[in-house]
Amino acid sequence: MLIVNIKGLVGLHPKDKLVIRGNEMASLPVLENAWLLIENDLIKDFGRMDEMPPAVSSLPTIDVQEKYVFPSWCDSHTHIVFAASREEEFAMKIEGKSYEEIAAAGGGILNSARKLQQATEDELFKRASNRLQQMIMMGTGAIEIKSGYGLTVESELKMLRVIRRLKQQFPIPVKATFLAAHAYPAEYKENHQGYIDLIINEMLPQIAAGKLADYIDVFCEKGFFSVEETDLILQAGAKYGLKPKIHANQLSVSGGVEVGVKNDAVSVDHLEETDENVINSLKNSDTIVTLLPSCSFYLGIPFANAKGLIAADLPVALATDYNPGSTPSGNMNFVVSLACIKMKILPEQAINAATINGAAAMEISEDFGSIAIGKKANLFITKPMSSVAYLPYSFGQPQIETVILNGKIYNG
Numbered sequence: 188m189l190i191v192n193i194k195g196l197v198g199l200h201p202k203d204k205l206v207i208r209g210n211e212m213a214s215l216p217v218l219e220n221a222w223l224l225i226e227n228d229l230i231k232d233f234g235r236m237d238e239m240p241p242a243v244s245s246l247p248t249i250d251v252q253e254k255y256v257f258p259s260w261c262d263s264h265t266h267i268v269f270a271a272s273r274e275e276e277f278a279m280k281i282e283g284k285s286y287e288e289i290a291a292a293g294g295g296i297l298n299s300a301r302k303l304q305q306a307t308e309d310e311l312f313k314r315a316s317n318r319l320q321q322m323i324m325m326g327t328g329a330i331e332i333k334s335g336y337g338l339t340v341e342s343e344l345k346m347l348r349v350i351r352r353l354k355q356q357f358p359i360p361v362k363a364t365f366l367a368a369h370a371y372p373a374e375y376k377e378n379h380q381g382y383i384d385l386i387i388n389e390m391l392p393q394i395a396a397g398k399l400a401d402y403i404d405v406f407c408e409k410g411f412f413s414v415e416e417t418d419l420i421l422q423a424g425a426k427y428g429l430k431p432k433i434h435a436n437q438l439s440v441s442g443g444v445e446v447g448v449k450n451d452a453v454s455v456d457h458l459e460e461t462d463e464n465v466i467n468s469l470k471n472s473d474t475i476v477t478l479l480p481s482c483s484f485y486l487g488i489p490f491a492n493a494k495g496l497i498a499a500d501l502p503v504a505l506a507t508d509y510n511p512g513s514t515p516s517g518n519m520n521f522v523v524s525l526a527c528i529k530m531k532i533l534p535e536q537a538i539n540a541a542t543i544n545g546a547a548a549m550e551i552s553e554d555f556g557s558i559a560i561g562k563k564a565n566l567f568i569t570k571p572m573s574s575v576a577y578l579p580y581s582f583g584q585p586q587i588e589t590v591i592l593n594g595k596i597y598n599g
Protein backbone atom coordinates (compact mmCIF):
# COMPACT_ATOMS: atom_id res chain seq x y z
CA MET A 188 0.00 0.00 0.00
CA LEU A 189 1.32 3.43 -0.95
CA ILE A 190 -0.09 6.55 0.71
CA VAL A 191 0.66 9.79 -1.15
CA ASN A 192 0.20 13.53 -0.70
CA ILE A 193 0.21 13.19 3.09
CA LYS A 194 -0.02 16.68 4.54
CA GLY A 195 2.14 15.60 7.48
CA LEU A 196 3.62 12.25 8.47
CA VAL A 197 3.70 12.49 12.27
CA GLY A 198 6.05 10.92 14.83
CA LEU A 199 9.11 10.07 12.76
CA HIS A 200 11.37 9.06 15.59
CA PRO A 201 14.43 6.93 14.80
CA LYS A 202 13.60 3.23 15.12
CA ASP A 203 15.98 2.80 18.04
CA LYS A 204 14.33 5.61 20.01
CA LEU A 205 12.37 3.49 22.47
CA VAL A 206 11.22 6.10 24.98
CA ILE A 207 11.32 9.89 25.19
CA ARG A 208 12.16 11.72 28.40
CA GLY A 209 11.77 15.26 29.65
CA ASN A 210 12.55 18.18 27.36
CA GLU A 211 12.90 15.92 24.35
CA MET A 212 9.17 15.23 24.56
CA ALA A 213 8.54 18.62 22.94
CA SER A 214 10.06 17.34 19.73
CA LEU A 215 7.64 15.52 17.44
CA PRO A 216 9.21 15.13 14.01
CA VAL A 217 6.71 15.66 11.17
CA LEU A 218 7.51 15.27 7.46
CA GLU A 219 5.31 17.53 5.36
CA ASN A 220 4.01 16.62 1.90
CA ALA A 221 5.06 13.00 2.25
CA TRP A 222 4.54 9.49 0.90
CA LEU A 223 4.53 6.29 2.94
CA LEU A 224 5.04 2.79 1.61
CA ILE A 225 3.70 -0.22 3.53
CA GLU A 226 4.72 -3.76 2.63
CA ASN A 227 2.78 -6.57 4.26
CA ASP A 228 2.36 -5.43 7.87
CA LEU A 229 5.43 -3.18 8.05
CA ILE A 230 6.45 0.37 7.22
CA LYS A 231 8.78 -0.14 4.27
CA ASP A 232 9.80 3.42 3.38
CA PHE A 233 8.72 7.06 3.32
CA GLY A 234 9.90 10.37 1.95
CA ARG A 235 8.97 13.73 0.46
CA MET A 236 6.58 13.79 -2.49
CA ASP A 237 9.03 15.77 -4.64
CA GLU A 238 11.64 13.06 -4.07
CA MET A 239 9.50 9.97 -4.62
CA PRO A 240 11.43 7.23 -6.52
CA PRO A 241 9.71 6.33 -9.85
CA ALA A 242 9.51 2.64 -8.91
CA VAL A 243 7.42 3.59 -5.88
CA SER A 244 5.10 5.95 -7.74
CA SER A 245 3.86 3.15 -10.02
CA LEU A 246 2.25 1.24 -7.10
CA PRO A 247 -1.50 1.39 -6.29
CA THR A 248 -1.99 4.45 -4.14
CA ILE A 249 -4.25 6.10 -1.57
CA ASP A 250 -4.23 9.86 -2.06
CA VAL A 251 -4.75 11.69 1.26
CA GLN A 252 -4.41 15.38 0.41
CA GLU A 253 -4.88 17.73 3.40
CA LYS A 254 -4.78 14.76 5.80
CA TYR A 255 -2.22 13.68 8.38
CA VAL A 256 -0.91 10.19 9.14
CA PHE A 257 -0.24 9.41 12.81
CA PRO A 258 1.13 6.29 14.52
CA SER A 259 -1.79 4.59 16.34
CA TRP A 260 -2.44 5.55 19.94
CA CYS A 261 -0.86 3.15 22.45
CA ASP A 262 -3.21 2.91 25.45
CA SER A 263 -1.14 1.42 28.25
CA HIS A 264 -3.66 1.44 31.13
CA THR A 265 -7.22 0.12 30.83
CA HIS A 266 -9.78 -2.01 32.65
CA ILE A 267 -12.08 -2.80 29.70
CA VAL A 268 -13.16 -6.25 30.90
CA PHE A 269 -16.12 -5.41 33.11
CA ALA A 270 -19.64 -6.79 33.30
CA ALA A 271 -21.68 -3.62 33.50
CA SER A 272 -21.54 0.13 33.62
CA ARG A 273 -22.01 1.93 36.95
CA GLU A 274 -24.08 4.94 36.08
CA GLU A 275 -26.02 4.41 39.32
CA GLU A 276 -22.93 6.00 40.91
CA PHE A 277 -22.97 8.87 38.42
CA ALA A 278 -25.76 10.74 40.23
CA MET A 279 -24.03 10.17 43.60
CA LYS A 280 -20.92 11.74 42.13
CA ILE A 281 -22.87 14.67 40.72
CA GLU A 282 -24.43 15.21 44.15
CA GLY A 283 -20.97 15.52 45.64
CA LYS A 284 -20.04 12.07 46.98
CA SER A 285 -16.33 11.32 46.68
CA TYR A 286 -14.80 8.19 45.10
CA GLU A 287 -13.98 6.90 48.60
CA GLU A 288 -17.52 7.59 49.92
CA ILE A 289 -19.11 5.74 46.99
CA ALA A 290 -16.79 2.79 47.55
CA ALA A 291 -17.62 2.78 51.27
CA ALA A 292 -21.36 2.74 50.42
CA GLY A 293 -21.00 -0.56 48.53
CA GLY A 294 -20.23 1.00 45.15
CA GLY A 295 -16.87 1.16 43.50
CA ILE A 296 -14.66 -1.79 42.68
CA LEU A 297 -16.63 -4.24 44.86
CA ASN A 298 -19.81 -3.33 42.97
CA SER A 299 -18.09 -4.22 39.69
CA ALA A 300 -16.69 -7.40 41.23
CA ARG A 301 -20.17 -8.60 42.26
CA LYS A 302 -21.42 -8.08 38.71
CA LEU A 303 -18.40 -9.67 37.08
CA GLN A 304 -18.53 -12.76 39.29
CA GLN A 305 -22.04 -13.43 37.95
CA ALA A 306 -21.20 -12.89 34.27
CA THR A 307 -20.08 -15.73 32.00
CA GLU A 308 -16.80 -15.68 30.16
CA ASP A 309 -18.64 -15.34 26.85
CA GLU A 310 -20.70 -12.39 28.08
CA LEU A 311 -17.58 -10.63 29.32
CA PHE A 312 -15.76 -11.32 26.07
CA LYS A 313 -18.61 -9.92 24.00
CA ARG A 314 -18.90 -6.74 26.06
CA ALA A 315 -15.14 -6.13 26.17
CA SER A 316 -14.92 -6.82 22.42
CA ASN A 317 -17.47 -4.10 21.74
CA ARG A 318 -15.47 -1.64 23.80
CA LEU A 319 -12.19 -2.58 22.15
CA GLN A 320 -13.74 -2.34 18.72
CA GLN A 321 -14.88 1.22 19.45
CA MET A 322 -11.46 2.15 20.81
CA ILE A 323 -9.73 0.86 17.69
CA MET A 324 -12.02 2.94 15.50
CA MET A 325 -10.92 5.95 17.60
CA GLY A 326 -7.28 5.27 16.76
CA THR A 327 -6.02 2.87 19.42
CA GLY A 328 -3.57 0.38 17.93
CA ALA A 329 -2.11 -1.27 21.07
CA ILE A 330 -3.61 -1.79 24.52
CA GLU A 331 -2.96 -3.01 28.05
CA ILE A 332 -5.90 -4.55 29.93
CA LYS A 333 -6.08 -5.35 33.65
CA SER A 334 -7.93 -7.93 35.68
CA GLY A 335 -9.05 -6.76 39.12
CA TYR A 336 -12.83 -7.01 39.04
CA GLY A 337 -12.73 -10.75 39.81
CA LEU A 338 -11.23 -10.74 43.31
CA THR A 339 -11.68 -14.53 43.62
CA VAL A 340 -9.39 -17.19 42.18
CA GLU A 341 -12.03 -18.27 39.71
CA SER A 342 -13.10 -14.81 38.57
CA GLU A 343 -9.58 -13.36 38.27
CA LEU A 344 -8.67 -16.32 36.05
CA LYS A 345 -11.90 -15.79 34.10
CA MET A 346 -10.98 -12.15 33.44
CA LEU A 347 -7.48 -13.05 32.33
CA ARG A 348 -8.84 -15.71 29.97
CA VAL A 349 -11.12 -13.06 28.45
CA ILE A 350 -8.09 -10.81 27.93
CA ARG A 351 -6.29 -13.74 26.27
CA ARG A 352 -9.23 -14.20 23.89
CA LEU A 353 -9.12 -10.49 23.04
CA LYS A 354 -5.40 -10.90 22.34
CA GLN A 355 -6.12 -13.83 20.02
CA GLN A 356 -9.02 -12.24 18.17
CA PHE A 357 -8.00 -8.61 17.67
CA PRO A 358 -5.27 -7.51 15.26
CA ILE A 359 -3.48 -5.32 17.81
CA PRO A 360 -1.04 -6.11 20.62
CA VAL A 361 -2.81 -6.74 23.92
CA LYS A 362 -0.87 -6.86 27.20
CA ALA A 363 -2.49 -8.48 30.26
CA THR A 364 -1.97 -7.20 33.79
CA PHE A 365 -2.92 -9.17 36.92
CA LEU A 366 -4.63 -6.81 39.39
CA ALA A 367 -6.25 -8.98 42.05
CA ALA A 368 -4.83 -6.42 44.52
CA HIS A 369 -7.41 -3.87 43.37
CA ALA A 370 -9.59 -3.96 46.51
CA TYR A 371 -10.09 -6.25 49.49
CA PRO A 372 -13.21 -8.41 49.05
CA ALA A 373 -15.69 -7.85 51.91
CA GLU A 374 -14.88 -11.23 53.51
CA TYR A 375 -11.21 -10.23 53.78
CA LYS A 376 -11.80 -6.72 55.10
CA GLU A 377 -10.44 -7.69 58.50
CA ASN A 378 -8.08 -10.35 57.15
CA HIS A 379 -5.74 -8.68 54.67
CA GLN A 380 -3.10 -11.36 55.05
CA GLY A 381 -5.70 -13.99 54.07
CA TYR A 382 -6.37 -12.27 50.74
CA ILE A 383 -2.67 -11.62 50.11
CA ASP A 384 -2.03 -15.34 50.74
CA LEU A 385 -4.78 -16.17 48.23
CA ILE A 386 -3.13 -13.92 45.64
CA ILE A 387 0.35 -15.29 46.30
CA ASN A 388 -0.37 -18.97 46.88
CA GLU A 389 -3.46 -19.64 44.76
CA MET A 390 -3.77 -17.08 41.99
CA LEU A 391 -0.18 -16.35 40.98
CA PRO A 392 0.90 -19.99 40.42
CA GLN A 393 -2.13 -20.69 38.20
CA ILE A 394 -1.70 -17.47 36.26
CA ALA A 395 1.97 -18.19 35.69
CA ALA A 396 1.25 -21.79 34.66
CA GLY A 397 -1.31 -20.59 32.12
CA LYS A 398 0.90 -17.67 31.00
CA LEU A 399 -2.13 -15.47 31.53
CA ALA A 400 -0.41 -12.21 32.54
CA ASP A 401 2.46 -10.02 31.42
CA TYR A 402 2.46 -7.65 34.40
CA ILE A 403 1.34 -7.35 38.02
CA ASP A 404 -0.48 -4.34 39.45
CA VAL A 405 -1.53 -3.19 42.94
CA PHE A 406 -3.83 -0.30 43.90
CA CYS A 407 -1.48 1.24 46.48
CA GLU A 408 -3.74 3.72 48.23
CA LYS A 409 -5.16 4.64 51.63
CA GLY A 410 -8.09 2.25 52.25
CA PHE A 411 -6.84 -0.20 49.62
CA PHE A 412 -3.31 -1.73 49.71
CA SER A 413 -0.57 -0.35 51.98
CA VAL A 414 3.03 0.12 50.88
CA GLU A 415 4.09 -3.01 52.82
CA GLU A 416 1.28 -5.08 51.29
CA THR A 417 2.13 -3.74 47.84
CA ASP A 418 5.78 -4.65 48.32
CA LEU A 419 4.92 -8.22 49.32
CA ILE A 420 2.66 -8.73 46.32
CA LEU A 421 5.11 -7.21 43.84
CA GLN A 422 7.92 -9.40 45.16
CA ALA A 423 5.75 -12.48 44.80
CA GLY A 424 4.90 -11.47 41.22
CA ALA A 425 8.60 -11.01 40.42
CA LYS A 426 9.22 -14.67 41.31
CA TYR A 427 6.96 -15.53 38.35
CA GLY A 428 8.59 -12.97 36.05
CA LEU A 429 5.73 -10.46 36.29
CA LYS A 430 6.99 -6.87 36.25
CA PRO A 431 4.97 -4.23 38.08
CA LYS A 432 2.77 -1.54 36.54
CA ILE A 433 1.06 -0.01 39.51
CA HIS A 434 -1.73 2.34 40.60
CA ALA A 435 0.01 4.96 42.72
CA ASN A 436 -0.90 8.32 44.30
CA GLN A 437 -4.39 8.54 42.80
CA LEU A 438 -6.05 9.90 45.93
CA SER A 439 -3.10 10.62 48.22
CA VAL A 440 0.69 10.58 48.31
CA SER A 441 0.62 6.90 49.17
CA GLY A 442 4.22 5.73 48.87
CA GLY A 443 3.14 3.78 45.80
CA VAL A 444 5.61 5.46 43.50
CA GLU A 445 8.57 4.68 45.75
CA VAL A 446 7.58 1.03 46.21
CA GLY A 447 7.03 0.77 42.44
CA VAL A 448 10.49 2.17 41.68
CA LYS A 449 12.03 -0.10 44.32
CA ASN A 450 10.50 -3.09 42.50
CA ASP A 451 11.63 -1.90 39.03
CA ALA A 452 8.12 -1.03 37.86
CA VAL A 453 7.74 -0.61 34.12
CA SER A 454 5.34 2.20 34.96
CA VAL A 455 3.72 3.97 37.89
CA ASP A 456 0.28 5.19 36.93
CA HIS A 457 -2.06 8.00 38.06
CA LEU A 458 0.08 10.34 40.25
CA GLU A 459 -2.67 12.90 40.58
CA GLU A 460 -1.08 13.55 43.99
CA THR A 461 2.65 14.24 43.78
CA ASP A 462 5.29 16.18 45.66
CA GLU A 463 8.98 16.92 45.25
CA ASN A 464 10.01 13.69 47.04
CA VAL A 465 7.85 11.61 44.71
CA ILE A 466 9.40 13.25 41.67
CA ASN A 467 12.91 12.78 43.08
CA SER A 468 12.26 9.10 43.72
CA LEU A 469 11.67 8.60 40.00
CA LYS A 470 14.91 10.20 38.87
CA ASN A 471 17.62 7.64 38.08
CA SER A 472 14.99 4.99 37.33
CA ASP A 473 13.67 3.66 34.02
CA THR A 474 10.11 3.71 35.32
CA ILE A 475 7.63 5.49 33.08
CA VAL A 476 5.01 7.79 34.60
CA THR A 477 1.61 7.12 33.06
CA LEU A 478 -0.94 9.88 33.51
CA LEU A 479 -4.70 9.46 33.14
CA PRO A 480 -6.33 12.86 32.67
CA SER A 481 -9.79 11.48 31.82
CA CYS A 482 -9.92 10.04 35.34
CA SER A 483 -9.22 13.47 36.86
CA PHE A 484 -11.82 14.99 34.56
CA TYR A 485 -14.52 12.49 35.51
CA LEU A 486 -13.83 12.28 39.25
CA GLY A 487 -13.08 15.97 39.68
CA ILE A 488 -9.75 15.20 41.33
CA PRO A 489 -6.54 17.15 40.55
CA PHE A 490 -4.83 16.72 37.21
CA ALA A 491 -1.34 15.26 37.55
CA ASN A 492 1.60 17.65 37.40
CA ALA A 493 2.69 16.62 33.89
CA LYS A 494 4.78 19.75 33.42
CA GLY A 495 6.72 19.17 36.65
CA LEU A 496 7.33 15.53 35.78
CA ILE A 497 8.57 16.44 32.31
CA ALA A 498 10.74 19.24 33.73
CA ALA A 499 12.34 16.60 35.99
CA ASP A 500 13.45 14.79 32.83
CA LEU A 501 11.06 11.88 33.31
CA PRO A 502 9.33 9.90 30.53
CA VAL A 503 5.59 10.59 30.67
CA ALA A 504 2.94 8.45 28.96
CA LEU A 505 -0.79 9.09 28.61
CA ALA A 506 -3.53 6.44 28.78
CA THR A 507 -7.31 6.29 29.13
CA ASP A 508 -7.83 4.21 32.33
CA TYR A 509 -11.12 3.10 30.69
CA ASN A 510 -13.16 1.52 33.52
CA PRO A 511 -16.76 1.66 34.76
CA GLY A 512 -16.01 3.61 37.94
CA SER A 513 -13.53 6.42 37.47
CA THR A 514 -13.26 6.74 33.68
CA PRO A 515 -16.08 5.44 31.52
CA SER A 516 -14.33 6.43 28.28
CA GLY A 517 -11.72 4.84 26.05
CA ASN A 518 -11.09 7.79 23.79
CA MET A 519 -7.37 8.54 23.47
CA ASN A 520 -8.09 11.64 21.36
CA PHE A 521 -9.91 13.15 24.33
CA VAL A 522 -7.04 12.13 26.65
CA VAL A 523 -4.58 14.00 24.42
CA SER A 524 -6.86 17.06 24.35
CA LEU A 525 -7.26 17.03 28.13
CA ALA A 526 -3.51 16.71 28.63
CA CYS A 527 -3.05 19.87 26.58
CA ILE A 528 -6.01 21.81 27.94
CA LYS A 529 -5.89 20.84 31.63
CA MET A 530 -2.31 19.69 32.25
CA LYS A 531 -1.03 22.44 29.98
CA ILE A 532 1.41 20.34 28.01
CA LEU A 533 2.05 21.02 24.33
CA PRO A 534 0.39 18.97 21.57
CA GLU A 535 3.83 17.55 20.64
CA GLN A 536 4.44 16.41 24.22
CA ALA A 537 0.96 14.92 24.54
CA ILE A 538 1.19 13.06 21.23
CA ASN A 539 4.60 11.60 22.13
CA ALA A 540 3.14 10.57 25.50
CA ALA A 541 0.16 8.84 23.84
CA THR A 542 2.20 7.02 21.18
CA ILE A 543 5.87 6.14 21.67
CA ASN A 544 5.86 6.47 25.47
CA GLY A 545 2.59 4.52 25.73
CA ALA A 546 4.26 1.80 23.67
CA ALA A 547 7.27 1.94 26.00
CA ALA A 548 4.94 1.51 28.99
CA MET A 549 3.89 -1.81 27.39
CA GLU A 550 7.48 -2.67 26.33
CA ILE A 551 6.52 -2.78 22.65
CA SER A 552 8.15 0.42 21.42
CA GLU A 553 10.58 -1.49 19.20
CA ASP A 554 7.63 -2.19 16.92
CA PHE A 555 4.92 0.33 17.79
CA GLY A 556 4.41 3.96 18.72
CA SER A 557 6.24 5.85 15.97
CA ILE A 558 6.71 5.89 12.22
CA ALA A 559 10.04 4.30 11.28
CA ILE A 560 11.17 1.87 8.63
CA GLY A 561 10.67 -1.69 9.85
CA LYS A 562 8.05 -0.82 12.46
CA LYS A 563 4.51 -2.23 12.37
CA ALA A 564 2.14 -0.30 10.10
CA ASN A 565 -0.43 0.54 12.81
CA LEU A 566 -1.52 4.03 11.86
CA PHE A 567 -4.46 6.31 11.37
CA ILE A 568 -5.25 8.84 8.69
CA THR A 569 -7.04 11.96 9.86
CA LYS A 570 -9.76 13.96 8.20
CA PRO A 571 -8.44 17.09 6.47
CA MET A 572 -6.79 19.15 9.22
CA SER A 573 -4.98 22.49 9.24
CA SER A 574 -2.15 21.37 11.56
CA VAL A 575 -1.09 18.59 13.95
CA ALA A 576 -2.27 20.71 16.89
CA TYR A 577 -5.77 20.80 15.39
CA LEU A 578 -6.37 17.25 16.63
CA PRO A 579 -6.15 18.03 20.38
CA TYR A 580 -7.47 21.57 19.85
CA SER A 581 -10.77 20.34 18.38
CA PHE A 582 -11.55 18.34 21.54
CA GLY A 583 -14.45 15.94 21.37
CA GLN A 584 -14.65 16.20 17.59
CA PRO A 585 -13.67 12.95 15.85
CA GLN A 586 -10.75 13.64 13.49
CA ILE A 587 -9.87 10.08 12.46
CA GLU A 588 -11.03 8.95 9.04
CA THR A 589 -9.14 5.69 8.35
CA VAL A 590 -7.53 3.13 10.64
CA ILE A 591 -4.70 0.94 9.33
CA LEU A 592 -3.61 -2.09 11.35
CA ASN A 593 -0.83 -4.46 10.29
CA GLY A 594 -0.73 -2.67 6.94
CA LYS A 595 -4.43 -3.17 6.15
CA ILE A 596 -7.38 -0.81 6.32
CA TYR A 597 -9.44 -1.86 9.34
CA ASN A 598 -13.20 -1.46 9.18
CA GLY A 599 -14.16 -3.54 12.21
Ligand SMILES: N=CN[C@@H](CCC(=O)O)C(=O)O
Nearest residue numbers: 295296406508510511512513
Ligand atom coordinates in the same frame (compact mmCIF):
# COMPACT_ATOMS: atom_id res chain seq x y z
N1 LIG B 1 -8.12 3.22 41.06
C1 LIG B 1 -8.27 2.07 40.81
N2 LIG B 1 -8.81 1.54 39.72
C2 LIG B 1 -9.54 2.28 38.74
C3 LIG B 1 -10.93 2.56 39.14
C4 LIG B 1 -11.63 1.33 39.40
C5 LIG B 1 -13.09 1.48 39.64
O1 LIG B 1 -13.56 2.44 40.25
O2 LIG B 1 -13.78 0.57 39.18
C6 LIG B 1 -8.79 3.53 38.32
O3 LIG B 1 -7.66 3.35 37.86
O4 LIG B 1 -9.27 4.66 38.44
Ligand SMILES: [Zn+2]
Nearest residue numbers: 264266434508
Ligand atom coordinates in the same frame (compact mmCIF):
# COMPACT_ATOMS: atom_id res chain seq x y z
ZN1 LIG C 1 -6.69 2.07 36.55
